[in-house]
Amino acid sequence: MPTLQLEIVTPEKKAYEAEVDSVVLPAVEGEMGILPNHMPLMTAIQAGEIRVMRSGKEESLAVGEGFVEVSGNKVSVLTEAAITIEDIDEGQVEEAIKRAQEALATAKSDPDEVAALAASIARSTVQLQLKRKKRA
Amino acid sequence: MANTREIRRRIKSIKNTAQITKAMQMVASSKMRKAQMRAVAGRPYARMLDEVTAHLSENSGEITHPLLDRREIKKRGILIITSDKGLCGALNTNLLRDVMKADTGNSVYVTIGRKGRGALARLGKDILADFEMKENFRFADSKRVSKLMLDKYLAGEIDTIEVYYNKFVNTLVQEPTQTQLVPIQPEMLGHTEDGTRKATEYIFEPKAQELLAQLLPYFVHYELYQRILDAHASEHSARMVAMKNATDNAKQLVKELTLEYNKVRQASITTELLEISTAAAVLA
Numbered sequence A: 001m002p003t004l005q006l007e008i009v010t011p012e013k014k015a016y017e018a019e020v021d022s023v024v025l026p027a028v029e030g031e032m033g034i035l036p037n038h039m040p041l042m043t044a045i046q047a048g049e050i051r052v053m054r055s056g057k058e059e060s061l062a063v064g065e066g067f068v069e070v071s072g073n074k075v076s077v078l079t080e081a082a083i084t085i086e087d088i089d090e091g092q093v094e095e096a097i098k099r100a101q102e103a104l105a106t107a108k109s110d111p112d113e114v115a116a117l118a119a120s121i122a123r124s125t126v127q128l129q130l131k132r133k134k135r136a
Numbered sequence B: 001m002a003n004t005r006e007i008r009r010r011i012k013s014i015k016n017t018a019q020i021t022k023a024m025q026m027v028a029s030s031k032m033r034k035a036q037m038r039a040v041a042g043r044p045y046a047r048m049l050d051e052v053t054a055h056l057s058e059n060s061g062e063i064t065h066p067l068l069d070r071r072e073i074k075k076r077g078i079l080i081i082t083s084d085k086g087l088c089g090a091l092n093t094n095l096l097r098d099v100m101k102a103d104t105g106n107s108v109y110v111t112i113g114r115k116g117r118g119a120l121a122r123l124g125k126d127i128l129a130d131f132e133m134k135e136n137f138r139f140a141d142s143k144r145v146s147k148l149m150l151d152k153y154l155a156g157e158i159d160t161i162e163v164y165y166n167k168f169v170n171t172l173v174q175e176p177t178q179t180q181l182v183p184i185q186p187e188m189l190g191h192t193e194d195g196t197r198k199a200t201e202y203i204f205e206p207k208a209q210e211l212l213a214q215l216l217p218y219f220v221h222y223e224l225y226q227r228i229l230d231a232h233a234s235e236h237s238a239r240m241v242a243m244k245n246a247t248d249n250a251k252q253l254v255k256e257l258t259l260e261y262n263k264v265r266q267a268s269i270t271t272e273l274l275e276i277s278t279a280a281a282v283l284a
Helices: A090-106 A111-135 B004-041 B043-059 B091-101 B114-122 B139-154 B208-283
Strands: A004-009 A014-020 A022-027 A030-034 A041-045 A048-054 A057-063 A066-071 A074-079 A082-084 B076-081 B107-112 B127-131 B160-168 B174-182 B203-205
Touching: A004 A022, A004 B043, A014 A048, A014 A082, A022 A041, A041 B043, A041 B208, A048 A111, A057 A111, A066 B043, A066 B208, A074 B043, A090 A111, A111 B139, B004 B043, B004 B208, B043 B208, B076 B091, B076 B114, B076 B139, B076 B208, B091 B114, B091 B160, B091 B174, B091 B208, B107 B114, B107 B139, B114 B127, B127 B139, B139 B160, B139 B174, B139 B208, B160 B208, B174 B208
Parallel strands: A004 A074, A041 B203, B076 B107, B076 B160, B107 B127
Antiparallel strands: A004 A014, A022 A030, A022 A048, A041 A066, A048 A057, A057 A082, A066 A074, B160 B174
16 A cells, blocks of 8 residues: 655754655644545645554644645645654643743733734644643 | 062963853854754755745746735835844944945834844834844744734835845854845745656645745745844854954963063072072172
8 A cells, every 4th residue: 555755844853754644634724634645735734733644553743834735645744843742741831831821911912922922822732632632 | 570470370360261262162163063953954844845835836827925026115124133142253243334334224123132233222223123032042933023024014114124144154254144035036936956847736725826825924934044043153153263263362372471481480590599609609
């Protein structure tokens, strides 16, 4: 059975690279499953979870906003941040959410600030949910 | 002639200084390497961003987007990236001199780094915002800067986004450089590495035009991120060189002072001997 070559890159590093069986992406217009031999596709993704089936096992990654290109059997994900579930430190994430919310409370006047903080809260919340779900 | 104790004290104090500058040199060189490595780590992202944009622009026909629009320049938006700390030679001075030379009076400034902010504030320039970029800043941090400038651009408050920063050429050379990020030069878009890509039919979700509109800001975000990294690498390499010079100078000074010290010591011994032998001759 053919496999997909999944690659997730951020401006900071290549976050993930592997041969996988299928991928589920948090596309802007709803979740989207990609199997091998998919038609060439380009879409934008929102902050959420990428689920990967790799030799029978499911892996999860939390990602920020970004773009996906599927062409041939190659799936390229461009995103501003990506983190695998094992790397999510719950305490740290909770801390980050708390910090951002506090900052949000004091920064109400500046719309740029508010938007940036809201985005960071969304990102952190996704990470937290992901980690909690895995444990349940 | 100075006495021996005084010279000894000076030697000791200079040696201490040399130790500090030596340590700073090492720290700077390791930080420089880190900044360079981070810049390299972002390359796969850049390559893919280029590819995706190329495919998109192939498939979306004529592109019109405010970020590509060349409008009349009434207000220039200029971002200046300097260092927070000094002791890095003429790095900031050179950059700021270039900025002042190119100042046309219709610019608003955004600054990163305490040195640039201070200089512009002293000259009474119009500073829109000031950002702090710590050593280990993330993409999200630099994105806040580009986001702010893009918003101002799209709101029509500024008509360009330009960046002044010290480009890292090599360890010894850093060039003050000015680049324009927005309007985006169309040549910057849509070059793939192989160049012989066959047009493939893509599904776009949402439409290609919309996707491209969402993608373009990321170009600016990424370019800015890279430039800040570059500026950091420049800062550290300049500091490394400055500190190396300081260490070398200190060593030279110690050498000269040691020579001086030995001369003084020799002279005092000679005098003493002379006195002793004179006294002996008188007594005999």
